Amino acid sequence: MMGRWKFWVITALVTTLVAAAIYIPILRKRMKRAARQQQQSEEQARRELIQPVPVNPGDPRVKTKLFWASDSDGSTLAPVVVELPLSNDPVLRSKQVLNTLLAGPVDTDLRTLPPDAVLLAFYILPDGTAIADFSEAMATSIPSGIVSEQLAVDSMARTLEANVPQIQRLKILIHGQEVETLAGHVDLTSTFIVNTNLAVPPPGPAPAAPSTTIPAPKP
């Protein structure tokens, strides 16, 4: 009598253990998926809050030079020419080219900016300094390292130089704030030179020159 009772208890325990072993990994996967979906929906909500860049179909389609990584090791930039309808207004035009840069090239290995980063605001000061404000994903999703961070900054500076001649320098903000570095390496406290023919250095923070590894855009 006692033996049978023990048998049933052990059977129930073993069954529970087997069920838990099967169910717990499934539960963990579901929790991870739910967390990812929540993160995506937050990013989606943030994107929806941002005013879309108006694309006027009447804007002339112009050859636009965009700078993405040139090779698979991701250490230099190369220009890619695409036809885009671009506004004549320098602020709108800058938003259009930066958003195209954020969207990335066809070959995703050549992208220089994280795909989930969003351009929150962009304006140009009277002295030609452009202020680009990006979402936090720009700092948190970019691969950490000097080469990848410098490449990201240079791709923006060179693309703006090639397409928006009014811009002299670029200042990058993250979520409206000045931050010390992009992802632990490249200095964001200063401005980056966009117009490489600029002779007079600006007052205030020291401008950071573009990397010598980046080929200068050909006119």
Add this chain to the structure above:
Amino acid sequence: MLLDVGNIIRFRFLSICGLASVLLFSTAIVFSFQVPSPTQQPPATSPSQAVPGAPTPQTGTAGALVTSPQQQSGFNIVVLDPAHGGTDPGARGTGGMRESEIVLDFAAEVRRALEQQGFQVVPTRQGNDNPSFDDRSAIANAQRGAAFVTLHISSTGLPGTVRVYVNSDLPQLTDATGMIPWDRAQAPFLGLSHKFGDLVQGFLAQRFKGSPDTAQTASVRQLRTTAAPAIAVEISSVVVNDRTDLDRMAPGVADAIARGAAAFKPMYVVPATPGTQP
């Protein structure tokens, strides 16, 4: 009414014990605040302690490089900076690899190689702590005749290659006293940094195929506030399948840095007068 003497004595005894415990506890708390934890300890060679009169980040200047009489003239010190640490792991790779941990191991190897070449090595961190950029620069700025090497592991790039970076051009500015502002302390040393960087990169290119032949420029935050010839060495990358692939690179990287420093020694003439620019 009866007075229970036993209870009174027990009460007094307990009160004394309680007071003694409170006193002991308070003393322990006071001492724990006075003795900083290993992560809070200032660096051993912080300018305000090791070199009297040397500027600190708070003074806003980095130009006056004051030396103690014991220090030898000439380039004989390398300030070695394993990047990141503490709550900042840096780049994260496969299998939980952390840049902050790998660079510590590399730093130990580089230190041995530099000491074999006769250099004195001053590390910016030896454990899992994270001094600020300015704290790390301050260690180098307090030395005379020092060079600064910051070690990084990237999360991109061709695995097995190494790149040396020198800070991008900074306009030289001096304030009314002739001192260099702290935030562009690297400006007068950029020429020397390029020479040092090119030498180290040359030795690295011989060992690690696919590495560039000369040093690159980038706006590296750590280098900007360093008043010494300063380079960043970045190894590719944490995205390797096996940590041993990176570990195998350490002796080669260490040897190249040490040989680069030795070759740079005759080029780096430390000014005879402290505080003068190179």
